[in-house]
Amino acid sequence: MAELDSSPVVLITGASSGLGLAMSCEFKKRGFRVVAICRKAPEFPPDLHISADLTESASFELVLEKLKSFCNGRLDVLVNNAGIGAYETWESLGDAELRTLFELNFFAPVKLVKSLLPLLKASRGSIINVSSIAGHMPVPCMGAYCASKAAVSMFSDTLRMELMASGIAVLNVTPGRIDTGFSKRSFGTRKVPSKFGGYASPACFASAVFNAYSKKKRSLIYPRWYFIAPLFARLFRPFYEAANLREWKLR
Ligand SMILES: NC(=O)c1ccc[n+]([C@@H]2O[C@H](COP(=O)([O-])OP(=O)(O)OC[C@H]3O[C@@H](n4cnc5c(N)ncnc54)[C@H](OP(=O)(O)O)[C@@H]3O)[C@@H](O)[C@H]2O)c1
Known part of the structure; x- marks a missing residue:
């Protein structure tokens, strides 16, 4: 019975595909009870699936209630x-798409943290x-996404300091390109350079991610060699810009 189960609980958003699905399997393998939030039912059955659209404010009360x-x-x-x-370029990206992107990528994490903080404080989670x-380098035709992820990283790095006294660890994960089909599910009409x-x-x-979490690391860049990319973009800006203009067919 779920109430008698003493194993730890992880809540993962976007667990129906890609990285969220892989993290669900990993945490399950490590003995966690997995609560998944996503609209579609995940292939890998979690211990609890909360079907919720994280761009809608009613979802956050539902999550707390179900947990x-x-x-x-x-x-x-x-x-x-x-x-x-x-x-998409800033010029062509629609207002509704821009708002949905920020609701999901930035506001949903902030709202979830705010509503679940009492539970995380109780577990020192x-x-x-x-x-x-x-989020750490400017990519043309991906400006809105870059801005939303820069906001996520700043959220993590400031939140970590604010929560240190309550014993809650905050890990900011910075993936490079990982094979999930993410670009096919994205907004916009621009073709991603091959x-x-x-x-x-x-x-x-x-x-x-599990390894970084268990060592209470502050940050993870994965794959590791991607740390060089933002550095390269900053140090060799004219070259970086010219290459991007060519790749994204902006000239
Ligand atoms: N793959 C990469 O190369 C890469 C690189 C850097 C960063 N990232 C980041 O990694 C994260 C996961 O990406 P991914 O590659 O695994 O993408 P993905 O396979 O497209 O997964 C996105 C997940 O988000 C969920 N989702 C989408 N809209 C939602 C909504 N309105 N409400 C609730 N859930 C919603 C989807 O589930 P439903 O459709 O079932 O709701 C899905 O489970 C994202 O934050 C992405 O920005 C990915």
Whole structure:
């Protein structure tokens, strides 16, 4: 029976595909009860699926209510992973798409943290926010996505200091390109340059995240070599800009 189960509880948003699905499998393998938030039913059956659209404000009350009845409100880890991309110039990106992107990528993690903080304080738990390497470097035709992920990283890095005294750890995860089909599910009409192809597997990503979480690390860049990308973009800006103009067919 769920109430008698003493195993830790992880709540993962966007668990129906890609990185969220891989992290659900990893946490399950490590003995966690997995609560999944996503609209579609995940292929890998979680211990509890909360079907909710995180761009709608009613969803946040529902999550709290369902968590309380599932495990008396026990929550050890919150993984803010659900996200959407937009491959479009600022000029062409529609207002509705821009708002949905920010609701899902930035406001939903903030709202979830705010509503679940009492549960995380009680467990002295952890928050894992999935940002992106694109939040640390300017990519044309991905400006809105870059801005939303830069906001996520800042959210993580400021929140961590604010919560230190309450014993809650905050891990900011910065993935590079990982094979999930993410770009096909994104907004926008721009074709992603083929040089941006997938390099890493979601399963390896999930195991690196679990490892960073268990060591209470502040930050994880995955794959590791991606740390060089923002540095390169900053140090060699004219070259970086010219290459991007060419790749995105902006001239
Ligand atoms: N893959 C990459 O190369 C990469 C690189 C850097 C960062 N990231 C970040 O990693 C995270 C996961 O990406 P992914 O590659 O795994 O993408 P994905 O396979 O497209 O997964 C996105 C997940 O978000 C959920 N979702 C989308 N809209 C939602 C909504 N309105 N309400 C609730 N859930 C919603 C989807 O579930 P439903 O459709 O069932 O709701 C799905 O489970 C994202 O934050 C992304 O920005 C990915």
